[in-house]
Amino acid sequence: MTGVKDQTSERHWLDRIREKPGGRLAVKITVTVLGVAVIVVGAFLIPLPGPGWLIVLAGLAILALEFHWARRLLAFARHQLDRWTGWIKRQSLLVRAVIGVLGLVFVAAVVWASVKYSLGVDLWREARDLTGW
Structure with a gap:
C-alpha cells in the first residue's frame, strides 16, 4: 500500500511541474539527459564485475517516467529476467x-x-x- 501512495505522490509532483509554463519540456529534457547519462555509465560498467546491467535498467526506469517506449522496453527486460531466474531455479x-x-x-x-x-x-x-x- 505504501508503494502505491508513494508512486501517486510522485506522479502528482511531476504533474504539478508539467502544469507550469515550460514545465512539460523541462521534465522531458531533465528525464532524457539523466536517463541517458545513467544508461551510458551502466553500459561502460557492463563488462566489469558489478552492477552494470542494474545501472542500465535504472537509467531505463528513469526514461520510463516520460517515454512509453522505455516503459515497454523495461517491461520486456523484467519479463526476460523473470524467465531466466525461473529457468535457473528449476x-x-x-x-x-x-x-x-x-x-x-x-x-x-x-x-x-x-x-x-x-x-x-x-x-x-x-x-x-x-x-x-
Whole structure:
C-alpha cells in the first residue's frame, strides 16, 4: 500500500511541474539527459564485475517516467529476467553450479582483458611469476 501512495505522490509532483509554463519540456529534457547519462555509465560498467546491467535498467526506469517506449522496453527486460531466474531455479544443483562457474570464468576473463588492455598488466603472467609456475 505504501508503494502505491508513494508512486501517486510522485506522479502528482511531476504533474504539478508539467502544469507550469515550460514545465512539460523541462521534465522531458531533465528525464532524457539523466536517463541517458545513467544508461551510458551502466553500459561502460557492463563488462566489469558489478552492477552494470542494474545501472542500465535504472537509467531505463528513469526514461520510463516520460517515454512509453522505455516503459515497454523495461517491461520486456523484467519479463526476460523473470524467465531466466525461473529457468535457473528449476535446474538441478549441478546445472546451476556449471552456470555459476562459467559466469565466474567470464568475469575473470573480462577483468583480465580490462586490466591488460587498459593498464598493460598481464595478470595471468604476473600470477605465474609470483607462484613460480
